Amino acid sequence: MKRVWVDSDKCLGCKTCELQCAVERGSVSKMLVEAVKEDPKPVARVGVFGPSGSSFPLQCRHCQDAMCLKVCPAGAMQRDTEKGNIAANQDKCRGCWMCVMACPFGCITPSTEYKVALKCDACMHMEEPACVASCPTGALVYGDESSYSKVLTARRGSIAVMAASLTEGKPSGIVSIELLREDR
Amino acid sequence: MHIIIGQGAAGTAAANLLRQMAPLTPVTIITGEQDYFYSRIDLPDIIAGKYEPSASVLQQAEDFVNLGIDCRMGEMVEAISPGDKTVSLKSGKVLRYGKLLLATGSSSVLPAIPGIGAKGVYSLWTMAQARDIAAAAGTAKSVVVVGAGLIGLKTALALAARGLKVTLVEKMASIMPRQLDSEGSGLLAEKVRSCGVEIITGSAMEEIEVSDGAVKGVKVAGRTMPADMVIMALGVRPNTELAAAAGLAVGKGITVNEFQQTSDQDIFAAGDCAEAVDNLSGSQTIQATWPVAVEQGSVAAYNMAGYKTLFGGSVAMNSVEIAGIPLVSVGDVIGQPGDDIFIDRRNGTYRKIVMRGKIARGVICLGDIRQAGVIGGLVLRQMEIENVEKLVSPFFRYADLIAV
Ligand SMILES: Cc1cc2nc3c(=O)[nH]c(=O)nc-3n(C[C@H](O)[C@H](O)[C@H](O)COP(=O)(O)OP(=O)(O)OC[C@H]3O[C@@H](n4cnc5c(N)ncnc54)[C@H](O)[C@@H]3O)c2cc1C
Ligand code: SF4
Numbered sequence: 372m373k374r375v376w377v378d379s380d381k382c383l384g385c386k387t388c389e390l391q392c393a394v395e396r397g398s399v400s401k402m403l404v405e406a407v408k409e410d411p412k413p414v415a416r417v418g419v420f421g422p423s424g425s426s427f428p429l430q431c432r433h434c435q436d437a438m439c440l441k442v443c444p445a446g447a448m449q450r451d452t453e454k455g456n457i458a459a460n461q462d463k464c465r466g467c468w469m470c471v472m473a474c475p476f477g478c479i480t481p482s483t484e485y486k487v488a489l490k491c492d493a494c495m496h497m498e499e500p501a502c503v504a505s506c507p508t509g510a511l512v513y514g515d516e517s518s519y520s521k522v523l524t525a526r527r528g529s530i531a532v533m534a535a536s537l538t539e540g541k542p543s544g545i546v547s548i549e550l551l552r553e554d555r
Numbered sequence: 556m557h558i559i560i561g562q563g564a565a566g567t568a569a570a571n572l573l574r575q576m577a578p579l580t581p582v583t584i585i586t587g588e589q590d591y592f593y594s595r596i597d598l599p600d601i602i603a604g605k606y607e608p609s610a611s612v613l614q615q616a617e618d619f620v621n622l623g624i625d626c627r628m629g630e631m632v633e634a635i636s637p638g639d640k641t642v643s644l645k646s647g648k649v650l651r652y653g654k655l656l657l658a659t660g661s662s663s664v665l666p667a668i669p670g671i672g673a674k675g676v677y678s679l680w681t682m683a684q685a686r687d688i689a690a691a692a693g694t695a696k697s698v699v700v701v702g703a704g705l706i707g708l709k710t711a712l713a714l715a716a717r718g719l720k721v722t723l724v725e726k727m728a729s730i731m732p733r734q735l736d737s738e739g740s741g742l743l744a745e746k747v748r749s750c751g752v753e754i755i756t757g758s759a760m761e762e763i764e765v766s767d768g769a770v771k772g773v774k775v776a777g778r779t780m781p782a783d784m785v786i787m788a789l790g791v792r793p794n795t796e797l798a799a800a801a802g803l804a805v806g807k808g809i810t811v812n813e814f815q816q817t818s819d820q821d822i823f824a825a826g827d828c829a830e831a832v833d834n835l836s837g838s839q840t841i842q843a844t845w846p847v848a849v850e851q852g853s854v855a856a857y858n859m860a861g862y863k864t865l866f867g868g869s870v871a872m873n874s875v876e877i878a879g880i881p882l883v884s885v886g887d888v889i890g891q892p893g894d895d896i897f898i899d900r901r902n903g904t905y906r907k908i909v910m911r912g913k914i915a916r917g918v919i920c921l922g923d924i925r926q927a928g929v930i931g932g933l934v935l936r937q938m939e940i941e942n943v944e945k946l947v948s949p950f951f952r953y954a955d956l957i958a959v
C-alpha cells in the first residue's frame with residue numbers, strides 16, 4: 372500500500388504541508404486567499420509538531436490493524452478496497468469520537484462545527500498527496516514500503532512511525548499497536 | 556457449521572470475519588431481534604427524530620446473504636447442549652454446531668420496585684424499544700429518566716429536544732459517575748441543564764406511582780414528581796442465562812480465557828456477555844462497549860477458524876458528545892491515594908491525567924478531545940512516560956512523545 376513517509380531530518384518545521392492540506396482538502400474555495408477568510412477555518416489533516424530542530428509532520432499512517440476502523444460504530448470509517456487507504460465517510464459519521472479516542476497517533480481531528488471526524492485519506496483520488504507535492508525540502512515521500520527503505524538507507528537517523536500488523540499468536544488490536552521508533 | 560448466537564457488534568464482526576477466514580464452513584447467526592444489524596449508539600438520535608431508524612442499519616438481510624451468512628432473525632435460542640453440540644430454538648428446531656459463539660450481549664437492569672411493570676415505563680437497549688419510546692414521546696408531556704449514565708443522559712437530552720419536560724434522577728452525587736470526576740461532571744451538568752433537562756443527583760428513586768395501570772409519577776427522596784413516562788437507565792447486565800444453564804463457567808459475565816474460549820473448548824463468548832481482563836486492575840470485568848465487543852468477536856472468530864489469537868485485554872474507555880460537549884474518558888479517572896494528578900483548565904475545557912509514578916492510569920478530556928487517543932493509548936499500554944506536564948497541555952502532540 373502506498374503511504375506518505377517522513378524523513379524527519381529534512382523537515383524544517385515550515386508548515387507548508389499543513390497549509391496546502393488545509394487549502395486543498397479542507398477549504399471550500401480551494402484557494403489560499405479565500406481559504407484564510409473562511410469560517411469555520413479550514414482544517415489540515417497533517418500537523419507539523421515537535422520541538423524546533425526536531426519537528427515532524429504527521430498524518431494518518433493508514434495502519435494495517437487500524438484502530439479507528441475497528442471502533443467506528445457507524446460504518447463511516449472505511450478502508451478503500453483497491454488502494455488500502457482509510458477514509459472517513461462524512462455522510463455516515465455520527466461524531467461519536469470513538470476514532471479520536473482510539474487513534475494512537477492523534478491523527479483524527481474532531482470538527483467542532485460539523486461534528487464529523489476529519490482525517491487524511493492520502494489524497495487517494497489525486498495524483499499525489501497535497502502535503503507531499505507542497506513540501507519544499509522533500510521531507511515527505513509518497514510510495515510503498517520499498518520507496519521508504521530507500522529513504523531510510525539514504526539517511527540513517529530518521530524516525531519512522533508505523534503500526535505493527537496483526538500476526539498470528541500475538542495479542543490482537545486493542546493493545547497490539549506497537550509504536551516503532553526505527554533506526555535510532 | 557459455526558453457529559453464532561446474537562447479531563450485535565460482537566456476533567456480526569465474528570460472522571463477517573469467519574466468512575473470510577474459513578470460507579468453506581457455513582456460518583449461521585441467530586438473533587431474537589428483527590432489525591438486522593444496527594448501531595445501538597444511534598438510538599437516542601432516532602428518539603430525538605434526528606435520523607430514521609433505517610439510517611442506523613449497518614448490515615441488511617441481503618448483506619448477510621451476499622456474504623454467505625445464514626441469518627435467522629426473530630428466533631430465540633432456548634438451550635445449548637454441549638454434550639451433543641446442539642442448540643435448540645424456541646421454534647422447536649435443533650441445530651448442530653462445530654464451534655459455537657455466544658454473543659448474547661446485555662439487557663437493561665430493571666429493579667424490582669413497585670410500579671416497574673406499569674404502562675409508560677421503558678428502558679433503552681434495542682431498536683424496538685427506541686421505536687416505542689419515540690411513539691410514546693409523541694403524546695407524553697413529562698418524563699423522568701432514572702440513571703445519569705451515558706444512555707440515561709443521551710435519552711434525556713433526546714426527549715428534551717422533542718419538547719418534553721425532562722427530569723433526570725441520579726443516585727450518585729454527580730452525573731456520568733463512571734466516566735467523570737466531580738469537576739468534569741459539574742461542567743457537563745451545566746450544559747445539560749441549559750438544554751432543558753432538570754438534574755437531581757444524590758437521590759434514589761423509590762417507587763413508580765401508578766393509576767389505572769399507567770405511570771402517574773415517580774417518588775424520589777419522599778417527593779412525588781408527576782410523569783407520564785419513565786425511562787429506566789440504571790445500567791445493563793450480561794445475558795449469561797444460556798451459558799449458565801449449559802453448565803459453562805460464569806462469573807460477572809461468561810468466563811473466557813484469552814482466546815475468548817469458555818470452559819467448553821468448542822464454545823466461545825464475546826462482547827457484553829463475556830468477561831475481559833482489565834489491564835489496569837488485572838481483574839475480570841465487563842467493559843460493555845462497542846469497540847471491545849468488535850474486538851472480542853474478531854478474536855473469537857480467528858480462534859474458531861483455527862488461527863490462535865489472543866485478546867490483549869482492555870481498559871474502561873468511552874467517548875461521547877453530550878449537549879455539544881465532546882468528551883473522552885479512559886481508565887481510572889479518580890486515582891488512588893499517592894497518585895499524581897495533572898489538570899489543565901481553560902475556558903470551558905478540562906483535561907486531567909492521573910499518574911502513578913511514570914505510568915498514566917486515567918485521562919479525562921472534556922471540551923477539547925484532540926490527541927485523546929495518544930494519551931489514552933498510553934494508559935492502555937501502561938507505558939512509562941517522561942515529561943508529564945507536557946502531556947496534559949492542549950498543545951501536546953504525538954510528535955512530542957517521540958521527540959523526548
Ligand atoms: C443507547 C445506547 C448508547 C450506547 N452508546 C455507546 C457508546 O457511546 N459507546 C460504546 O462503546 N458503547 C455504547 N453502547 C453500548 C454498545 O452498544 C454495546 O456495548 C454493544 O452493542 C455490545 O454488543 P454485543 O454484540 O456484545 O451485544 P448486543 O448488541 O446486546 O447484541 C446481542 C444480541 O443477542 C441477542 N440475543 C441474546 N440472547 C439471545 C438468545 N437466547 N437467542 C437469540 N438471540 C439472543 C439479542 O437480542 C441481541 O440482539 C450504547 C448502547 C446503547 C443502547
Ligand atoms: S488508527 Fe490513526 S493512524 Fe491508524 S489508520 Fe486510523 S487514523 Fe490512521
Ligand code: SF4
Nearest residue numbers: 443464465467468470
Ligand atoms: S466519529 Fe465518525 S468516523 Fe469516528 S468512529 Fe464515530 S462515526 Fe466513526
